[in-house]
Amino acid sequence: MKALIYDGRLEYTSRYPAPEMGEGEALIKVRYAGICATDIEITRGYMGFKGVPGHEFSGVIEDASLKGLIGERVTGEINLSCGSCYYCDRGMRTHCANRSVLGIFKRDGAFAEYLTLPVENLHALPDSISDEEGVFVEPLAAAFEILDQIDIGRDKNVCVLGDGRLGILVAEVLSLTGCVLIAAGHSREKLSILEARGIKTAPGTEGLKKEYDIVVDCTGRGEGLREALKLVRPRGTIVLKTTVADRTGADLNAVVIDEITLIGSRCGPFKPAIRALAEKAVDVEPLVSRVFPVEEGVEAFEFAKRKGVIKVLLKVS
Amino acid sequence: MKALIYDGRLEYTSRYPAPEMGEGEALIKVRYAGICATDIEITRGYMGFKGVPGHEFSGVIEDASLKGLIGERVTGEINLSCGSCYYCDRGMRTHCANRSVLGIFKRDGAFAEYLTLPVENLHALPDSISDEEGVFVEPLAAAFEILDQIDIGRDKNVCVLGDGRLGILVAEVLSLTGCVLIAAGHSREKLSILEARGIKTAPGTEGLKKEYDIVVDCTGRGEGLREALKLVRPRGTIVLKTTVADRTGADLNAVVIDEITLIGSRCGPFKPAIRALAEKAVDVEPLVSRVFPVEEGVEAFEFAKRKGVIKVLLKVS
Numbered sequence: 001m002k003a004l005i006y007d008g009r010l011e012y013t014s015r016y017p018a019p020e021m022g023e024g025e026a027l028i029k030v031r032y033a034g035i036c037a038t039d040i041e042i043t044r045g046y047m048g049f050k051g052v053p054g055h056e057f058s059g060v061i062e063d064a065s066l067k068g069l070i071g072e073r074v075t076g077e078i079n080l081s082c083g084s085c086y087y088c089d090r091g092m093r094t095h096c097a098n099r100s101v102l103g104i105f106k107r108d109g110a111f112a113e114y115l116t117l118p119v120e121n122l123h124a125l126p127d128s129i130s131d132e133e134g135v136f137v138e139p140l141a142a143a144f145e146i147l148d149q150i151d152i153g154r155d156k157n158v159c160v161l162g163d164g165r166l167g168i169l170v171a172e173v174l175s176l177t178g179c180v181l182i183a184a185g186h187s188r189e190k191l192s193i194l195e196a197r198g199i200k201t202a203p204g205t206e207g208l209k210k211e212y213d214i215v216v217d218c219t220g221r222g223e224g225l226r227e228a229l230k231l232v233r234p235r236g237t238i239v240l241k242t243t244v245a246d247r248t249g250a251d252l253n254a255v256v257i258d259e260i261t262l263i264g265s266r267c268g269p270f271k272p273a274i275r276a277l278a279e280k281a282v283d284v285e286p287l288v289s290r291v292f293p294v295e296e297g298v299e300a301f302e303f304a305k306r307k308g309v310i311k312v313l314l315k316v317s
Numbered sequence: 318m319k320a321l322i323y324d325g326r327l328e329y330t331s332r333y334p335a336p337e338m339g340e341g342e343a344l345i346k347v348r349y350a351g352i353c354a355t356d357i358e359i360t361r362g363y364m365g366f367k368g369v370p371g372h373e374f375s376g377v378i379e380d381a382s383l384k385g386l387i388g389e390r391v392t393g394e395i396n397l398s399c400g401s402c403y404y405c406d407r408g409m410r411t412h413c414a415n416r417s418v419l420g421i422f423k424r425d426g427a428f429a430e431y432l433t434l435p436v437e438n439l440h441a442l443p444d445s446i447s448d449e450e451g452v453f454v455e456p457l458a459a460a461f462e463i464l465d466q467i468d469i470g471r472d473k474n475v476c477v478l479g480d481g482r483l484g485i486l487v488a489e490v491l492s493l494t495g496c497v498l499i500a501a502g503h504s505r506e507k508l509s510i511l512e513a514r515g516i517k518t519a520p521g522t523e524g525l526k527k528e529y530d531i532v533v534d535c536t537g538r539g540e541g542l543r544e545a546l547k548l549v550r551p552r553g554t555i556v557l558k559t560t561v562a563d564r565t566g567a568d569l570n571a572v573v574i575d576e577i578t579l580i581g582s583r584c585g586p587f588k589p590a591i592r593a594l595a596e597k598a599v600d601v602e603p604l605v606s607r608v609f610p611v612e613e614g615v616e617a618f619e620f621a622k623r624k625g626v627i628k629v630l631l632k633v634s
Contacts, residue, residue: 259581261579262578
């Protein structure tokens with residue numbers, strides 16, 4: 001099958017073996033897949049991953065033991081859990097001690113014609129969500145994770161740092177809570193997407209005060225935490241939404257003195273993400289910078305790294 | 318009056334001017350004061366403080382506008398708040414934007430014959446608490462702060478890192494919750510104090526697993542956070558209880574991937590601390606390594622820095 005593979009070097013092949021469907025799994029023909037910052041990190045050695053990357057996708061079930069599922073348009077949760085460890089027992093399947101992660105850890109991913117996932121990981125895409133939009137369910141779920149972790153409402157003063165893919169999605173999701181929100185970033189163009197949705201923005205953090213109840217760091221840069229510490233009020237909360245190569249230099253003594261809560265946030269719930277997309281409560285269309293055929297995946301990665309680019313999709317089949 | 322002063326160098330003088338009692342304040346004759354890690358940091362330049370250090374004390378009210386208070390044996394909360402800023406309005410007086418802090422920031426402290434504090438900062442010491450024990454109310458309150466911040470009960474697996482002054486107090490306070498507790502440190506002698514109170518201990522963290530719901534870092538060292546990250550389970554909580562000079566090197570990406578909550582913890586509530594001491598629920602007597610007269614304060618500081626020493630008290634009057 002067609003696939004983009006990483007083995008110390010990213011390359012396209014038309015002869016990668018199709019995955020075999022395990023018990024309880026479905027075989028999915030991938031339609032679109034999104035290139036995420038994590039994918040780019042993987043091509044720099046992150047997680048030591050080798051194989052087919054890609055974990056944001058939409059596709060159609062081509063085979064499953066439950067034959068009624070065939071033909072269903074789906075996206076899928078990316079953590080494959082054992083179902084029997086301490087974390088699975090407690091409903092924290094994304095933290096399963098024995099997990100593999102689609103396109104990230106021990107499991108081939110979505111930059112290929114076919115992928116397999118346990119049926120329990122799959123979510124049907126309603127007709128009102130296009131194939132292209134379906135790709136955004138996974139990163140949007142990651143944004144919704146914040147709402148599962150902390151209490152955000154109209155009484156909260158919230159600042160989102162970073163106007164990249166994730167920053168924009170996080171700002172859109174947080175705006176649904178009615179909180180007093182500002183999104184800070186450096187790209188006029190990207191911030192204008194949020195402004196079009198009625199979200200207040202700031203060109204960088206220089207003019208902002210140390211007065212935010214909640215600061216969400218989506219910068220993907222080490223400075224993000226340092227800036228967040230300058231903006232969060234005593235007893236406030238900083239949400240760390242991205243892993244970064246180097247986060248030294250942040251003064252964690254401020255965390256102690258101001259009794260800050262710092263909370264890490266990763267994968268999130270698919271259901272509210274699908275609902276938000278279906279109801280057009282969140283608009284992801286302006287985020288698609290360009291669509292490449294999977295055959296041009298290597299070029300697509302290079303394009304995705306360019307300044308100003310938001311989301312790059314691969315059309316797989 | 319007698320005082321220990323720091324002005325780039327720590328020295329004792331018998332001729333320091335006695336403080337003047339402001340409106341709403343009381344003049345307190347200090348009996349005992351404790352040397353804390355923060356005091357030692359101050360003599361290394363921390364907070365740029367100059368004047369009389371010391372913030373853990375017991376004493377007797379010698380003057381106050383409410384004459385009925387005179388003669389009362391007290392200790393006091395160390396944050397002097399304005400009563401009208403954003404934080405004071407919301408009951409977070411220890412985070413007052415305009416605060417001074419006894420012996421730490423813009424306010425002379427307890428290593429002197431007299432200190433002044435607003436009457437509202439004072440707490441009477443019941444007869445069952447000795448003058449020496451009264452010194453421990455403030456650090457014990459800091460340990461109780463953790464219970465105000467996070468939910469700890471019998472269902473929680475908790476590890477306290479560090480067997481110094483604060484680590485021991487924190488372990489004693491957390492043990493009152495009935496949680497499954499282990500205290501890890503490197504001093505056999507210090508850990509034996511906790512063992513005598515029925516608290517399980519470990520010589521270092523090497524033998525411990527990544528299974529703790531809550532890890533409290535009281536090490537006062539940069540490695541503390543790194544060790545805590547190795548021990549806390551996914552979605553667990555790390556409490557940072559001490560400021561340290563250098564905390565670089567901790568991999569905060571683990572915070573994101575494992576969705577850890579990291580919470581800073583500083584000053585705490587005096588009432589439960591006084592109650593615990595009064596009821597002998599916490600035993601601080603074994604923590605007193607030595608008592609020096611205030612005249613020998615400089616030597617006392619040197620002694621307090623020695624390995625194996627837990628708490629050094631100054632007898633002031």
